[in-house]
Amino acid sequence: MNYEENNVGYVENMFDYTERTKKICLENDLISDHLFEEYGVYRGLRDTNGKGVATGLTNISKIISFQDVDGKKVPCDGQLWYRGYPVDLLIHELGKDSFGFESTAYLLLFGERPDSAELLEFRQILAECRNLPTNFTRDVIMKAPTRDIMNSMTRSILTLASYDDRATDTELGNSLRQCIQLISTFPMLAVYAYHAYNHYEQDDSMYIHRPMHDLSTAENLLLMLRPDRSYTKLEAKVLDIALILHMEHGGGNNSTFTTRVVTSSGSDTYSAIAAAMSSLKGPKHGGANIKVMEMIENIRDNVRDYGDKEEIAAYLSRMLDGEVFDRKGLIYGMGHAVYSLSDPRERIFKKFVEMLAAEKHRERDMMLYNNIEEIAPQIIASKRRIFKGVSPNVDFYSGFVYQMLNIPVELYTPIFAVARIVGWSAHRLEELVNAGKIIRPAYLSVMQEKV
Numbered sequence: 001m002n003y004e005e006n007n008v009g010y011v012e013n014m015f016d017y018t019e020r021t022k023k024i025c026l027e028n029d030l031i032s033d034h035l036f037e038e039y040g041v042y043r044g045l046r047d048t049n050g051k052g053v054a055t056g057l058t059n060i061s062k063i064i065s066f067q068d069v070d071g072k073k074v075p076c077d078g079q080l081w082y083r084g085y086p087v088d089l090l091i092h093e094l095g096k097d098s099f100g101f102e103s104t105a106y107l108l109l110f111g112e113r114p115d116s117a118e119l120l121e122f123r124q125i126l127a128e129c130r131n132l133p134t135n136f137t138r139d140v141i142m143k144a145p146t147r148d149i150m151n152s153m154t155r156s157i158l159t160l161a162s163y164d165d166r167a168t169d170t171e172l173g174n175s176l177r178q179c180i181q182l183i184s185t186f187p188m189l190a191v192y193a194y195h196a197y198n199h200y201e202q203d204d205s206m207y208i209h210r211p212m213h214d215l216s217t218a219e220n221l222l223l224m225l226r227p228d229r230s231y232t233k234l235e236a237k238v239l240d241i242a243l244i245l246h247m248e249h250g251g252g253n254n255s256t257f258t259t260r261v262v263t264s265s266g267s268d269t270y271s272a273i274a275a276a277m278s279s280l281k282g283p284k285h286g287g288a289n290i291k292v293m294e295m296i297e298n299i300r301d302n303v304r305d306y307g308d309k310e311e312i313a314a315y316l317s318r319m320l321d322g323e324v325f326d327r328k329g330l331i332y333g334m335g336h337a338v339y340s341l342s343d344p345r346e347r348i349f350k351k352f353v354e355m356l357a358a359e360k361h362r363e364r365d366m367m368l369y370n371n372i373e374e375i376a377p378q379i380i381a382s383k384r385r386i387f388k389g390v391s392p393n394v395d396f397y398s399g400f401v402y403q404m405l406n407i408p409v410e411l412y413t414p415i416f417a418v419a420r421i422v423g424w425s426a427h428r429l430e431e432l433v434n435a436g437k438i439i440r441p442a443y444l445s446v447m448q449e450k451v
Contacts, residue, residue: 333396
């Protein structure tokens, strides 16, 4: 019996009450657009041109999307830097047979690249931390299985605080220890939560594989997920690249800002990371690649020839006009709030996507993606009169990769979290080192006095 079945009368009464009273909320909570303009308040902390309001300083990462040319702001190919190094360089220097999640995590956490001895020690620490308290999987993760893996992980994060004798100690070394332990266990929290859901809710077999000390994070994730624990070198390599590219993004994204806000209040690591998880699970943040996959499936159902650019262009035009798919007038995976000419993550990722598509014999689908990538920006620029540039973002391809890796949709956003917790941790540590005032953004009151 679920909660609703045990409380039928209560649920019916509450539903009726909220249906009757939500109109009052709408009437009294709605703030007119002209008031935002009158008071010069930016919605979402961004002006009408998409420029964000500066809310802090960081030394962790940097995004470049415009250049100053003769005093004018000119769009340029996007760049993403981690701790003074361009991400494309970090990935290029890995070579085709090396995994970079661990070395990149070290760089983001400590601010410098590890030498061979430091990397070996860090890998060993991560491996030793890849374990959960006795019976935690049974008593916490399996106790309340749910399709919402992000919620399951968040519950597990908060519960792990109960097993930590220094859970609320915000001393830098202790917080670093907690962050490293969470980085290590996140793949387990995600995959085990999925297996519990798949078994108890989907009536399928359940596999709980232990991670192996000598494998990378990407390899262990695939090993724990798959019934036979097998994977190809290329599969693990492409997943590793995806994790690196999703690790960190400038500090201004919603979940990272959430991490810093909660940290600034003096709260503990578990609470800060749980808050970030709650932010990331929002469909406007971490679920974008799922929407891309839904859109691609719709295009597959309605476009006969993936090589016919005219047919694809006609359907995308109808999509942008709100006539087909979800009728929102959007082509998902195109454009970015920060980048203009290109998303550097997408450019880096694409060559690995093409290699995986070849290994999986998905060249026909790759052709469709390539054609959409070529055609969609032209249609958007024409119909929306956007001249700063429209380009595919990293989410355009990430869902396709996860599908080729046989990763279930329920794990798309959790895998984002497996990567982004590194960035969250780096920002938490930076906020602690520079501990100042609690972050308290100002809201202007437009309340009308009634007495």
